[in-house]
Amino acid sequence: MAIESYGALVKMNSIKWTPFILCIVTIIINIDAFSLAPFIASYARELNAAPLMVGLIVASYAIVNDIFQLPLGYFMDKLGRGKLLLMIGLVADAVAMLAYSLSRIPKHLLLTRIFHG
Numbered sequence: 001m002a003i004e005s006y007g008a009l010v011k012m013n014s015i016k017w018t019p020f021i022l023c024i025v026t027i028i029i030n031i032d033a034f035s036l037a038p039f040i041a042s043y044a045r046e047l048n049a050a051p052l053m054v055g056l057i058v059a060s061y062a063i064v065n066d067i068f069q070l071p072l073g074y075f076m077d078k079l080g081r082g083k084l085l086l087m088i089g090l091v092a093d094a095v096a097m098l099a100y101s102l103s104r105i106p107k108h109l110l111l112t113r114i115f116h117g
Helices: 002-013 018-035 037-046 051-079 083-102 106-116
Strands: none
Touching: 018 037, 018 083, 037 051, 037 106, 051 106, 083 106
16 A cells, blocks of 8 residues: 555656646736736726716627637647747736826727726
8 A cells, every 4th residue: 555655656646747837827817817807897986987988898808818719729629738839928018007107098998998908
């Protein structure tokens, strides 16, 4: 029994860290995206957005995310999940976060939500 558990320990130590890192990055990106959700409508109203525009701003992230998630996932599977693509995604996410704070009119906020999606 001790030999079997030692073999399991050796197998656990030989697991690549890439899936773990991808999970951590995914959690971070989801936290920053979905922590904004309760505040986006209020922020859009502060920018004097009409009710229809507020709805578009709130929904645009999910719409764009839904449209591009499968095709980009397929592309990532074909290309490989390298560190370069991971870094590009993180930089794009950081740029989107900065763009939220720079949005001064509802149209800019809508474009930021579309980019972030």
